[in-house]
Amino acid sequence: MSTKATQPGGNLGPEFTQKVIDSMGPNTPPRLREIMDSFIRHIHAFANEVQLTSDEWLLGVEMINWAGQMSNEKRNESQLMCDVIGLETLVDDITYTAATKSVNGLTASAILGPFYRHDHPVRKNGTTISFNTPKDAKPAFMYGRVTDAVTGKPLANTSIDVWQASTNGLYEQQDPEQEDLNLRGRFITDAEGRYSYYCLRPTPYPIPEDGPAGKMLRMMDRHFYRPAHIHLFVKSEGYKPLVTQIFDKDCTYLGNDTVFAVKDELAVEFKPRTGDPEASWEVEYNVTLASSSS
Template structure:
């Protein structure tokens, strides 16, 4: 007879057949809770009609702690006209959710706390703040889904990596001519004026195909925070659409604009996402970054971010979005009264298929 456990199914019980050389103790406290009976039996004895193996042994009868048919009943409730994609994914979702609840012995109070967290996220969200998306960000879900999607759609190994959209994107940013500034109404009375001057930057680059061909007329949509760490919709002192703009590439696929070097900032921690971070003993900071959405006809739209290599939070991004290929180095810019720094960064778009 082999050493260790040999599982037998005995009328709704999991019977573990253990020979004398195996450990007689349950493997965990949880296993101990599930043990309903144990008995030493001799060769060829039976329990409810199931015959044991030869030799002295110990039968551990384990009764299911929870209804073993419940999850299958929930999955089987799906109707014949359900959406095909839901038919594909919901069984997996339900099984994972139910297994999680059983694994951690989730209580009603804990479940209701999670429900209220989601409800509070809906209450605090509006067209300028998406708190539920922020919750997804801090548990890494948006970054994971972004990676899955981008790799599934990639048609070349040369494409610029994607990064999450984040909750502060706004549609209809102003379309500006190449070489103009996305910094609006910067005057000495602005509280972060001096830092803006120190971090003024000229950003340029090209939008290319995977074969290195320039893409004319591509739209480069860009946005980032002010030096105080706030996007304009978070800060009533900033002009509407400050530090946002859209630029069309020229015949050589080139875009160019003036902006600021990005700064690290805390994601909003005055709502459910912030409460969760505090309970997890985590900081809310993101490394300095600039958001881009780059789109062109016959090419896949790229949503990404670039990260300043000077930032101390590169390895500690609260939303786990940093990728090595997206870390950039700003260089000093000479002879330009409008910028102290410069950055050149090319975007490579995949083809639509």
């Protein structure tokens, strides 16, 4: 079983794949037809290429059922399975590049990930998102400006959602010890496009290991870690929304993120901060957005 199949197996050739594709009726929406045509071709080509057996296929079916059964409003295991094979990063890049193709100098996007919540409370600039600060945490001050990528105009009234895991590697919804909405918040830029808040200097953490995504990683002899990062979701009226992450450029796993979300331009430097009893580290991060009409 360890070598490539040396003979084409199966009696069902390309005409079988075509028959499956041709079963789509005349009222299939064109975009769906385009997607399913390609998907069916690639899945069949994959099965033929590796001479996939029924038992191997059934193992995959069981993994998928398991992923669905583990998923709920607090976790999304199918998403995580896609993440560990780079699929979310790929579609995120396709989507954001297509949406912003005529704009240079734009902040790069990164995946949303499975831990975003839609109900972040608005917090005041200069306040903290950390309400259960662990003893081993390094409080940090993050600040910056949001501007138009083309004109450089500051973008007031821009909302910036931020969320991060605590030092134990858990987001608040994964951790009964953290209060609701800990390490999350929404900040609104001022007239100069400025935002600021206190957070924790982020730390690397493993993605959940107890489901099929974890099983896949173990089978593939891979580690479970994401490099230290903070999530950002930036929305400004008249501009294309930006989902991204910033990464601590000094952290381990920067070069081998288990979900492949790191882009060079998203790695930032946390610098020592002096004279502030609230934080010993700081990071400046400026964001540029593309106009909706671009």
